[in-house]
Amino acid sequence: MTRQYFGTDGIRGTVGQAPITPDFVLRLGHAVGRVLQRQSARPKVLIGKDTRVSGYMLEAALEAGLNSAGADVVLLGPVPTPAVAYLTRAQRADLGVVISASHNPYPDNGIKFFSAEGAKLPDAWEADVEAMLAEAPQWMASASLGRSRRLEDAAGRYVEFCKSTFGQDLNLRGLKIVVDAANGAAYQIAPMVFHELGADVVPIGCAPDGLNINDGVGATHPAALVAAVRQHGAHYGVALDGDADRLQMVDADGRLFNGDELLYVLAADRLGAAGGSVAAVGGVVGTLMTNQGVELALRALGLDVARAKVGDRYVLEELLARGWLLGGEGSGHLLVLDRHSTGDGLISALQVLRACVRGGRSLAELLAPVTVFPQTLINVRLAPGSRWQDNTALAEATRAVEAELGDDGRVLIRASGTEPLLRVMVEARDAARAQACAQRLADAAAQG
Numbered sequence: 001m002t003r004q005y006f007g008t009d010g011i012r013g014t015v016g017q018a019p020i021t022p023d024f025v026l027r028l029g030h031a032v033g034r035v036l037q038r039q040s041a042r043p044k045v046l047i048g049k050d051t052r053v054s055g056y057m058l059e060a061a062l063e064a065g066l067n068s069a070g071a072d073v074v075l076l077g078p079v080p081t082p083a084v085a086y087l088t089r090a091q092r093a094d095l096g097v098v099i100s101a102s103h104n105p106y107p108d109n110g111i112k113f114f115s116a117e118g119a120k121l122p123d124a125w126e127a128d129v130e131a132m133l134a135e136a137p138q139w140m141a142s143a144s145l146g147r148s149r150r151l152e153d154a155a156g157r158y159v160e161f162c163k164s165t166f167g168q169d170l171n172l173r174g175l176k177i178v179v180d181a182a183n184g185a186a187y188q189i190a191p192m193v194f195h196e197l198g199a200d201v202v203p204i205g206c207a208p209d210g211l212n213i214n215d216g217v218g219a220t221h222p223a224a225l226v227a228a229v230r231q232h233g234a235h236y237g238v239a240l241d242g243d244a245d246r247l248q249m250v251d252a253d254g255r256l257f258n259g260d261e262l263l264y265v266l267a268a269d270r271l272g273a274a275g276g277s278v279a280a281v282g283g284v285v286g287t288l289m290t291n292q293g294v295e296l297a298l299r300a301l302g303l304d305v306a307r308a309k310v311g312d313r314y315v316l317e318e319l320l321a322r323g324w325l326l327g328g329e330g331s332g333h334l335l336v337l338d339r340h341s342t343g344d345g346l347i348s349a350l351q352v353l354r355a356c357v358r359g360g361r362s363l364a365e366l367l368a369p370v371t372v373f374p375q376t377l378i379n380v381r382l383a384p385g386s387r388w389q390d391n392t393a394l395a396e397a398t399r400a401v402e403a404e405l406g407d408d409g410r411v412l413i414r415a416s417g418t419e420p421l422l423r424v425m426v427e428a429r430d431a432a433r434a435q436a437c438a439q440r441l442a443d444a445a446a447q448g
Contacts, residue, residue, distance in 0.1 A: 010098075014108055029065020033070060043070070043094040045095045047063065051187065068145065070145065081342075095115070097113055098243065163196060163197060179204070180217055181205050182218025204225070205217035225239040259328050259334055261372065290329070292409065382422055384420065391445060393447045
């Protein structure tokens with residue numbers, strides 16, 4: 001499908017530039033409402049947002065568009081993206097909408113959607129919306145217009161849901177945890193969840209002003225978390241991104257753990273809870289970028305490992321196709337499908353902390369069996385119209401590097417989906433070797 005507006009995760013861009021303008025978002029709301037009316041005469045739609053100042057404007061436009069097509073709207077206010085997925089299910093709504101640009105800086109914003117089951121919607125649904133956008137609007141008569149209301153306790157409902165995934169048998173008493181919400185959607189909710197489970201919470205990145213989301217804090221800027229954990233003598237640090245579906249963690253020594261490592265902790269803990277039954281866990285889904293050292297450690301546990309394309313939606317598709325529960329990306333998008341239908345930074349953090357508390361071991365101890373391979377990533381700018389697949393020098397260099405590395409490394413070459421760049425990545429047991437091999441490939445790519 002050739003998409004005009006939808007990308008891999010909804011519609012995103014710079015506020016004030018097409019398509020992130022109030023007139024387009026009003027039309028989008030109207031088109032979505034008309035598509036929903038094919039299944040329901042009176043659709044119910046939930047709208048949540050992050051803390052960007054543009055959220056007020058886009059929320060009002062989207063609400064008006066949906067109302068104009070006869071859809072009722074429930075406003076949730078600032079809540080994490082996974083909170084919208086959960087509340088859409090819990091409220092028996094027809095659709096959940098999130099106004100957020102995730103880890104992007106504040107001038108950007110976006111809109112993404114969840115089904116009634118709290119899952120990402122298929123390409124076919126997005127195609128229907130784009131087709132409806134091409135049609136002239138059909139304004140409803142006054143008696144058929146939708147109505148709007150606010151769900152005042154949306155945050156509280158989600159807090160209770162998060163806590164329920166931790167279980168009744170354990171708590172976080174005795175632990176000091178730094179919580180960094182990236183000045184984003186979880187700025188109130190995240191500290192509350194950890195506090196109510198018993199932790200001594202030190203909040204940072206929890207004072208949004210509409211302009212400071214992801215600004216030097218959060219999962220994409222973890223140095224602030226590392227510094228705060230050391231400063232406060234905390235046991236752990238938890239960093240979320242602007243819409244709280246991405247996670248990075250830090251231990252008492254200031255060591256940063258990415259999504260690949262946290263995924264191993266989750267899988268090993270599940271395997272232990274299942275009495276070592278590999279069949280009970282099945283396998284784990286990573287991506288093309290998942291560290292080879294983590295894959296080898298997972299396979300050493302007896303677990304199968306599958307790789308999906310980069311992007312949490314592709315990890316989810318692979319999990320559903322295989323009937324597995326655990327998957328994720330190094331960026332911190334983690335999926336625990338028996339806890340939530342979508343990636344959730346808060347719930348993933350709770351599952352990791354539960355593994356630490358249940359086993360009485362630190363993150364470093366739980367990850368002792370994992371030797372992370374050093375990675376080198378080099379971006380090579382492509383000439384307009386060039387096809388890197390036809391570059392014979394690169395093909396020859398790739399074969400030579402792969403033969404040299406053997407089972408001690410791997411090569412991944414892929415084009416960027418957003419820029420005219422070729423991403424050349426090499427993993428090896430030795431960092432210098434990874435750097436040297438990546439540079440050889442980058443030099444060959446530049447010749448094309």
